[in-house]
Amino acid sequence: MTEQELQKYVEDLSIQFFGRPFLHKAIFNPRLKTTGGRYHLTDHHLDFNPYMLAQHGEDVFMGIVKHELCHYHLHLTGQGHRHRDPAFKALLAKTGGLRYAPASASAANYRYQCQSCQTLFERRKRIDTNRYVCGKCKGPLIKIGNNEKSQAPK
Template sequence: MTNEELQKLVECISLTFFKQPFVHQAIFNPRLKTTGGRYHLKTHNLDFNPKIVVVFGKDELIGVIKHELCHYHLHLQGLGYKHQDKDFKQLLKQVGGSRYVKNVNQKQPKYTYQCTGCQQVIYRQRRFNVSKYICSKCRHSFKEIPF
């Protein structure tokens, strides 16, 4: 999806769900890492994380667009536009926007260990010495399971 297609999508969603035009700029910002989108208070422009479309698809992007448009329209009307404000929560629920975006940078575990006693499986990003640690449930040792 290009920035022009994003701009048209944001304008269309704004008219459809908010009954008001979006007259500022909406772009993809590849520097966004942990957030789905951002509303700029001074310029009233919107930035969106391009990974949202790639990882989760267009439906998740539409939820993020609705969320950022809630900030946009409420701020321009002089109402409560922050996450904790009642106006924001009501409008977000009314238009069906997403409250939180799914984690884009979620890492898959590199190592899997299984308890030799109770067969509990644990996942870790870092390797650990199985002779030094024991299971907290049954006090047996662990063995590493290859993927």
């Protein structure tokens, strides 16, 4: 999905589910890693994590867009737009938006497996298999490979 397609997609969802136009900018922000999207209070634009669309599909991404549009429309109408506000929770339930973004793919770069109990361990940093053992059974660990980081479409 391109930036122009994203803009049109957000505008269409805004009219369809909220009955109000989306008049600001919607963009992909690849720097977002742990969140699905972000609403900016100052200039009212929306950022979306492109990895969420690539990893979880359009249904989940639609829920994320609805979530951010709830923040957008409630803030612009002067109602409670924060996660804890009853107005936000009610509008989110009414439109079918996601309360939480799903966990993104693992950020682990290294994979290890216990030779005794076969438990898998994923780590961001390399570990010394001569020094560390399995936390469950104290068995020896072996490196089984590196994870490939998923790449979102540009």
